Amino acid sequence: MNIPGSITTLLVGIALTIVSLWYGQNHGLMPVAASTDAPLVDGLFDIMMTIGTGLFLLVQGAIVYSFFKFRRKPGDDTDGPYIEGNIPLEILWTSIPAVIVLGIAVYSFDIYNSMGGLDPMDHSVAHHSQPSDEMAKMPGAAIAGTLTNVATAAVSAALSPTATPESLPVANFAPAEMTVQAAGLQYAWIFTYPDSGVIAGELHVPVGTRINLAISANDVLHAFWVPEYRVKQDAIPGTPTQLSFTPSLVGEYPVICAELCGPYHGAMKTKVIAETPADFNAWIASQLVASAAGLDGAIALTAADKPVDQFLAPFVDPLGVDAATLQQLHSAHHPSAS
Numbered sequence: 001m002n003i004p005g006s007i008t009t010l011l012v013g014i015a016l017t018i019v020s021l022w023y024g025q026n027h028g029l030m031p032v033a034a035s036t037d038a039p040l041v042d043g044l045f046d047i048m049m050t051i052g053t054g055l056f057l058l059v060q061g062a063i064v065y066s067f068f069k070f071r072r073k074p075g076d077d078t079d080g081p082y083i084e085g086n087i088p089l090e091i092l093w094t095s096i097p098a099v100i101v102l103g104i105a106v107y108s109f110d111i112y113n114s115m116g117g118l119d120p121m122d123h124s125v126a127h128h129s130q131p132s133d134e135m136a137k138m139p140g141a142a143i144a145g146t147l148t149n150v151a152t153a154a155v156s157a158a159l160s161p162t163a164t165p166e167s168l169p170v171a172n173f174a175p176a177e178m179t180v181q182a183a184g185l186q187y188a189w190i191f192t193y194p195d196s197g198v199i200a201g202e203l204h205v206p207v208g209t210r211i212n213l214a215i216s217a218n219d220v221l222h223a224f225w226v227p228e229y230r231v232k233q234d235a236i237p238g239t240p241t242q243l244s245f246t247p248s249l250v251g252e253y254p255v256i257c258a259e260l261c262g263p264y265h266g267a268m269k270t271k272v273i274a275e276t277p278a279d280f281n282a283w284i285a286s287q288l289v290a291s292a293a294g295l296d297g298a299i300a301l302t303a304a305d306k307p308v309d310q311f312l313a314p315f316v317d318p319l320g321v322d323a324a325t326l327q328q329l330h331s332a333h334h335p336s337a338s
């Protein structure tokens with residue numbers, strides 16, 4: 001092995017490390033992280049991006065360097081030197097990737113597990129309120145713990161906004177956990193909500209609530225994917241599947257079918273609408289009003305024609321909310337209606 005000038009090599013190595021670390025944190029490739037699971041996935045992605053950037057620069061740098069350094073001199077028609085193998089070098093370039101791959105395997109398995117991947121309906125691990133403690137209990141925690149220092153900081157930062165919804169009015173339909181049925185069919189998703197039985201083509205979710213999707217497929221394979229939540233699950237005819245996530249940001253995000261399911265697969269899109277628990281309740285209430293009124297054009301029903309208390313009065317009792325709360329919820333949802 002002939003390693004060139006030690007100072008130059010050291011400087012190049014330091015520069016390469018700094019550039020890789022910077023790019024790993026600043027690649028800007030991910031959409032907004034809108035669930036509590038997203039920072040976990042992003043932490044893994046950032047580390048892989050850091051390693052990938054370092055390897056890319058190292059390999060491409062060596063190639064470009066060799067273009068110029070070992071370029072054939074004019075008039076030099078001799079053969080190159082005959083070199084056969086280099087055992088220490090081969091051991092080195094086998095063991096370094098092996099360690100990297102093993103580290104990523106342990107780390108990604110930890111994340112998969114803490115997102116509930118091994119058992120999506122087991123909520124004891126689903127909330128990861130203290131990610132570092134949970135990880136410490138698991139085998140391989142020493143390696144993963146080192147790798148996840150960066151990710152853990154990001155998780156703590158991202159988890160703090162989810163504390164706020166608890167101070168909002170407690171909602172009938174926004175419990176700590178909620179199971180929504182999600183049926184995929186050519187070419188739409190149909191969501192059925194618990195208790196209320198409301199059925200909709202868009203997924204409304206209260207922020208800060210652990211959502212369990214009970215996923216089914218009516219015809220062919222589909223897949224439920226929300227890039228902003230960093231979660232994806234197949235919908236398989238005859239085999240129920242599950243997916244858990246906790247929305248952490250109010251907003252609308254695309255739901256994309258991620259399994260080629262027919263000629264209009266590309267059009268199989270809807271939205272997940274993450275709302276405050278109060279807005280979520282108001283939406284459920286509005287859907288109940290619409291269906292109870294027996295109107296076919298449920299969505300087209302507008303509250304504008306009637307005062308809010310009249311409009312929602314018949315449904316105050318079944319919902320167990322008093323008129324004042326309802327008035328308040330509705331005003332918050334639709335400031336213009338009151």
Ligand SMILES: [Cu+2]
Nearest residue numbers: 222257261268
């Ligand atoms: Cu589909």
